[in-house]
Amino acid sequence: MPTIRERNRRWQAQVRVANKATITKTFDRYQDAVAWAAETEKSVRRSLANDTGIHVAQTTLGDLIDRYQREITPAKRSSEVEALRLGKMRRDAISGLVLSKLSPSVVSDHRDPRMAEVSVDTVRRDLGTLQHVWDVAHRSWGLVGLDNPFRLVRRPSPAPGRSRRLPIEEQARLEARRP
Numbered sequence: 001m002p003t004i005r006e007r008n009r010r011w012q013a014q015v016r017v018a019n020k021a022t023i024t025k026t027f028d029r030y031q032d033a034v035a036w037a038a039e040t041e042k043s044v045r046r047s048l049a050n051d052t053g054i055h056v057a058q059t060t061l062g063d064l065i066d067r068y069q070r071e072i073t074p075a076k077r078s079s080e081v082e083a084l085r086l087g088k089m090r091r092d093a094i095s096g097l098v099l100s101k102l103s104p105s106v107v108s109d110h111r112d113p114r115m116a117e118v119s120v121d122t123v124r125r126d127l128g129t130l131q132h133v134w135d136v137a138h139r140s141w142g143l144v145g146l147d148n149p150f151r152l153v154r155r156p157s158p159a160p161g162r163s164r165r166l167p168i169e170e171q172a173r174l175e176a177r178r179p
Contacts, residue, residue, distance in 0.1 A: 002037030
């Protein structure tokens with residue numbers, strides 16, 4: 001994260017990124033310091049992404065899903081259900097896109113036709129799972145430099161819950177069956 005401070009009537013810009021040395025440069029103008037800091041931070045984060053092995057221009061969403069399914073899903077209580085969900089997502093066209101091409105508009109274009117196929121709650125769960133896949137890749141696997149496009153997409157409103165009252169006849173029938 002860049003820091004700009006005034007020092008001896010000049011402006012000092014510092015860029016600090018985890019696991020990298022601090023880079024510092026001094027400028028006469030504040031605007032120059034801000035521009036340099038922003039550009040330097042971008043280039044450091046890009047080089048850090050290349051160091052970790054996740055290349056956003058070569059890695060697809062499907063690659064992330066596969067790794068998540070191998071490493072994260074087996075440790076979950078609902079691993080069988082999540083494995084089925086991830087398998088379905090892996091077959092979708094969106095999983096073939098490289099990470100640098102994923103944006104909120106692309107995710108929205110995927111979400112809308114999907115809502116015609118399945119229930120709203122299924123779409124909500126799918127988006128939540130993909131959001132977690134991206135978050136794990138960011139925190140644990142070194143995916144840097146891109147915002148989570150699944151977090152930036154508006155999720156559909158949840159379906160209304162069920163409201164059913166047991167009719168008296170059905171209650172009597174159930175009680176008659178009790179031993």
